[in-house]
Amino acid sequence: MAVAAMGVTVLDCPDPRALADFYAAVLGGTVQADREDWVEVLGTHGNRLLAFQRVVGYVPPRWxxxxxxxxxxxxxxxxxxxxxxxxxxxxxxxxxxxxxxxxxxxxxxxxxxxxxxxxxxxxx
Incomplete structure (x- = not known):
């Protein structure tokens, strides 16, 4: 028996709404739970695809x-x-x-x- 179910993958960022808009367009999702510091993107079946949280002083990864x-x-x-x-x-x-x-x-x-x-x- 599983201990937990997978929730949502959350990405840190400086502007959650802007990044949610980007991924909603890439994945064909819709933006939900649009708050100042937290935004979610839902899939076509209402499942949470990704979430984004504002981080003050965010430093992006380098690849x-x-x-x-x-x-x-x-x-x-x-x-x-x-x-x-x-x-x-x-x-x-x-x-x-x-x-x-x-x-x-x-x-x-x-x-x-x-x-x-x-x-x-x-x-x-």
């Missing part, structure tokens, strides 16, 4: 780095034939490309969200 490690990163699956379109969309939403897929040699591309968290678009 790759051992001094300011990423702690965690998010992987988002995208059909291989839609990977280029997905990249254009996340870049238009404010992401920054950190590492490409070396012309298709790897099945993922690494980005930084607007608050500096690394995430990957992974071909599936």
């Amino acid at each position: 790759p780095s051992t001094e300011h490690s990423q702690q965690l990163h998010l992987d988002f699956d995208v059909p291989r034939e839609q990977l280029d379109d997905a990249e254009r969309e996340v870049l238009a939403l404010g992401a920054t490309l950190l590492q490409g897929d070396d012309g298709g040699e790897r099945d993922w591309r690494v980005y930084r969200d607007p608050a500096g968290h690394p995430f990957c678009l992974c071909a599936c």
Whole structure:
């Protein structure tokens, strides 16, 4: 028997609403529980996908780095034939490309969200 059920993954950031808007657009979710220091993104079935909390003095992770490690990163699956379109969309939403897929040699591309968290678009 499980001790607990998985809740929501929470990301620290300087502006929870802005980061929630970014991920809601990436994941097709809706912004909920919109408070000054806490915002959640819900999926299509009302499940909490991610939450964001304001941290005063927030310092973003640096990828790759051992001094300011990423702690965690998010992987988002995208059909291989839609990977280029997905990249254009996340870049238009404010992401920054950190590492490409070396012309298709790897099945993922690494980005930084607007608050500096690394995430990957992974071909599936």
